[in-house]
Amino acid sequence: MSRLRTKEANLLSKKSSILQPGSATYGHFRNSRRFNPADITEVMHIADKALEIAIATRVFKDRQGITNEELEEGRIQQNLRPTAIGQNCIPLPTCPLIPDKYRRIDGACNNIAHPTWGAPFTAYSRLLPPNYQDGIWSPRVSVVDEEPLPSPRLISTTIISDIDSPNHDYTLLVMQFGQFISHDFTQSMDMSYANGSAISCCDLEGTSILPPESTHYACMPIPLPHEDQFYGTFKQKCMNFVRSALAPSHDCTLGYSEQMNKLTHFLDASSVYGSTPEQTRELRSFHGGTLKVFDDFGRELLPLSKDPLACLTMEQGSACFESGDTRTNQMVTLVVMHTLFLREHNRLARSLQALNPLWTDEKLFLEARQILIAEMQVIIYKEFLPTVLGEEAIREFGLGLGYEKEYSLDYNPAINPSITNEFATAAFRFGHSTVDGQLRLYGPTKMEESIAIPEVMFYPSRMRHQKFLDEILSTLTTEPIQDVDPFMPEALTRYMFRGGNPFGVDLASINIQRGRDHGLRSYNDYRELTGLPRLKDFAEFGPEIAEKLYKVYRSVDDLDLWVGGLLESKAPGSLVGPTFRDIIADQFARLKKGDRYFFENGPSINPGYFSPDQLKELRKASISRIICDNSDGILLSRQAPKAFRKPGVPGNEFSDCNGPEIPSLDLSFWQA
Template sequence: MGESSGMGIDNTLELLCVKFQKIERLKKSYFAGGIMAGSIATFAVLWVFLQTMGLFGPQNTIGAFKLPFTLENYLTYNKGPASWDSEYKPSLVVDTDTYKIKRLPSIDESSLNASVAFAIGTISRIERIEDNLVNSGVLLVLDSPAHQHFLHDRPNDRALEKNLEAVIAIKASIQLSQAHCTRYGLNEHDCAQIISTLPLGSTTVGVSCAIDQDVDCNVESKYRTYDGSCNNIQNPKWGSAFTGYGRLLFPQYADGIQMPRKEQGVRGLPNPRAVSVSLASQCDKVDVSRTLALMQWSQFVSHDIAYTPVRKMIWTGKPISCCRSDDQWPLPRYIHPDCQAISVAENDPIYGKFRVRCLNYVRSLAALRSDCSFGPAEQMNQVSHFLDGSTIYGSTLALAYKLRAYKGGLLRTNTIKNREYLPITELASNSLCKLKNCYLSGDERVNAEPQLAVMHTIWVREHNRVARELAKINPKWSDESLYQEVRRIIIAEIQHITYKEWLPLLIGNHYLRAVGLGITTNYSNSAYSSSSDPSISNEVATAVLRFHESLKQGILRISDNDRNIISSMNLSDYFYKPRSIEINDTFDGLINSLTTQISQQMDLHLISDLTNQLYKTNGTIGLDQISIDIQRGRDHGLPGYNDYRKHCGLRKAKTFDDFLDYIPIETVMKLKDLYKRPDDVDLVIGGMAESSVDDAILGPTFRCLISRQFLKIRRTDRFFYTSIEQPESFTISQLNALEKVTLARIFCDNGDNINRIQPNVFLKQQIGNELRPCTDFQAIPSIDLFAWAEKAKAYR
């Protein structure tokens, strides 16, 4: 018996070593240069697994937290209304039968370790599935719409490493919920809340999570970090890149933990493509006063604060394909577990003609929960959660270094005919851009659309313009001093434009003042909250910020300085052709297009370039953005639109007719045909269906959610440009100089030959906002950089 057991232990050890050597090889391949936590965590996985099997010493030798948990932990209630700054807290649990809860068994440390061991075993079995997919050629087709979509949402190496830890925690949470909760009569949602009160503690992922929280910070640094860490001194990881989004409401998954949301009834939620066809059909409804610059700034800001990467194969690192190369459904054995492809009806008005039955959708990368607990899946933000110019400077130190010229504080550029453009990427995987190679920028989504490439280029030029001016004013400043000071100024300019010019149009001036979002430069509204987590909410990142898609135009009119149309570009023909902006006068022509051409209205009627030609390559069709947005919301476990109405103080609808207070009747009738219950309506659909209120662009629910988010962005950023909490705040003279910054001046100073523009580029030219010469510094003020002069050294 003893000999037999010994043989079993030896075989188990050998098997585990082989498995974890493969994980290590995987990490070395994909996570080169990563932190040591990965290796430590890998060893800890092996250690805890062996302990769970009883092969090595007692489990309390690794510093276990005290268990069992008392049931009082599960019986916490919060019945009050949501406050302005409220967000979901893991401890706010369960509204269910107290008797059922008291029947639950205690969950001890060995149960937690066993759940983690179970999760590791589950993940190891995925290797066989992935090998089969690769050997069978089930891979993304290069230069296909699905592949272009992958490039847009591609994870980097650090994100993949953190995802692996999170997936272990998620699968362990599923096992805990099933073994210790749902089998005792509680529903999945309540069980998920109970499981979310369990700390990861001394489990493998708990050790890794704790290590990740341990950050050495220079609290006296004048400059923010690239990844957002150390912004909050007490909680240095808060708001940093590769952490999870926050939540306004507890997630709703079908199994409570990770399966996409389904209806609580006989039939499931409506097919995303069916919703798109019914509600988002192309209808040309233009905005009467707002320009495409508003749309472009919305996308630019969205990319600065949120980047949701998609999953890749765990063992092979290959992109995941959920549909056949001919857009048909694959056989079940060829479907990766992370697939949530979107089915297309045979009679689809567009795709039906091309026999498309399957649209690729891969689930988003997961992140460990911010409180290092078990519980429902959270999704990762690959950039910092702060409005910090990450689109220009990157969200990692390595990328930031790669973008620098290391001379005069400048950023790298590629000069063509004496004009500065973004540098060209050296990555072979980025060579799939049409018309030469892709650009290298702080955010690789820059390559998706020409207008976005223009916006990125404008800001790199602005950085270099300011650097050259400051070098003249302070000739003794080093490259490092110039770069860091200019970066600080550029971030302040972006923040000022966002809060002073963009937000008032988005949510309305009256509402902006009512909720305290107005900006002054006398420190009167610079209140900083170190106790609030600055994370971007999943709801805002996944649903609310998608509103900018509705504002896009399919035809971009290229105009000269007299605003005569000289050519045009179809958006669908220029996805991933960023270097088209270098051709002839296209760069200035697109700036004029942004400031002259009016946008579409904010509604559910999107252009066909997005609803069936997204990332179109050589064919005539592409993907559907609305279908993807709906599926992503369900993938992320977002509750329905109706719950967020209530969260924002609106009446929760009991019937579809209750939506008529803010949604047009024709849309409500369609919602009634598509969805079984008001509670089933997806947040992105309900929010975009709302009519605008007052002088805002957005309806009441999206306005509420985005206002709370940008109030939190300002209050939780220790380095926000009006904050007095940072080690060296801007002086009053510097704040007064920044007060003059407008996007119009940025365009004037950094276009090729822009000579006239309206002072508010987000609004069309009209009385009071007429075209002005760029030399009219009274109408279009310029920042006075002498506010940054070291007086003893500077000269004018």
């Protein structure tokens, strides 16, 4: 470890080994930053501890002659806490004997027997053991000759095309809400230097990969093919890629490396409130239970960011926002979702104060937060998941909600709710295929503007335009989603995070490389896990796809999970194929059944349980109601009740926001 630290110190003195602001890949790095610099220090401190355990595992493996298979099977069960290296384990939080009424901001102590489950800065869980070449952390290699797997960029340009394939049954809101909730429970963080500087794995011009003596141990750069028709124009041969920060395992034993989730793993609206008490304090107004806002001439917007690197420009008059998640400004449509839920919290807090004028700021904040989390959970399980997964998966995995005043009996303290690596790094990234490369804004009779997605990445100043919020909400709830398939817009495969540069990074390549970084096994292994037969030949995907796959992969058992999942035929009634469907359904079953504070749980389980009447009201929640209550009301006064579905058709006609078709919660049941 000391040798690595010495090399890192030497690299810090070289400009070429530090990623400089302004580049597209720096935009990717910036995307994982927190506005609180202390969090970066904490992440790297935990990652260093995990790396020490990985190094100790490698030494132990070599001395004892342990095989990779034995590591995968978890046969090294020695508890490290009583040993000298035990200081590197995740500290166990002190949990009260009587559980708190409200879930903790940091998610800890949800399960008293496993108090770190679901807490931030802890490891993802796994459906299958990872596939590392050395059993510990080295990326997997081809099953044919143990040579490196093909370049992710070569796979991207061969398999992923920019073809318009709209699915007119569903709206763009599916994509945008999916991204919003994914930022509620999963975020990896690239490793960085101890001082927070970004690591560079390519030379300053991107024309070559840095030589070994100038390469940080966390480097895993993506080689760009010589014949790349896009990046070749700019003489690019290297796309920067830095490995994810590690975390010690929950049980604190020697073994393979695990990646860190720096958010709470629960569905707890941490994207609104943050995942640490320090973040939450920064976001609260401490007046009437509300969150801070930026008052833009009477319109409540997210508070302005203090981080000078949070957006492309911080010049006077521009807007760059702050929320419970650092990625807020990544897309202006994401800013819109954050704005809706910020306003919803403040609307709830003010309504509760009117009903209970003696409640303190703290009481109002906690009650409004508890209601908003429940609303989000209802929207996810009642509207979003049936749309993405289909009713068959809802029944099979027990994802349905109860009826009116009934409490749930689903809670199982043996279920670890933590986000699985396969879900975070592959399956839930299906949403990248659903992005449309253009945002179309409509006037009363015609389209008035079409905005290329890269033009509003880290540049959300349009939020200050008076009509823009309502215009975007109209677009999200009427324009069709792109289908889930091996098609992605060039906005994501050429221009992601480009800023002012002529090119950006390729999100498809990043997804493939991230899966390898995290040790995901091949697609075939997950097919087998979900009960499907293993593929024996690429021809099973059909001749057109098979021809492309043969060009890049040497074996069907080399196929990356994210790629294979996008190539699958749809499961019945689902937007995704059966492998992704089951991985996603399994995760949301864990989040429902492994969360003591899930809104449906009754007094024998949930210390902050809702009354039967409150439960009945909460089940009325809908994303359409959130939009109706929190838009600016300039252009929006009507909304289809099922906002994820095609509007204006029988059964989903446009309805007045004040009418009974889009029910409102009766908050009088919260009057003390």
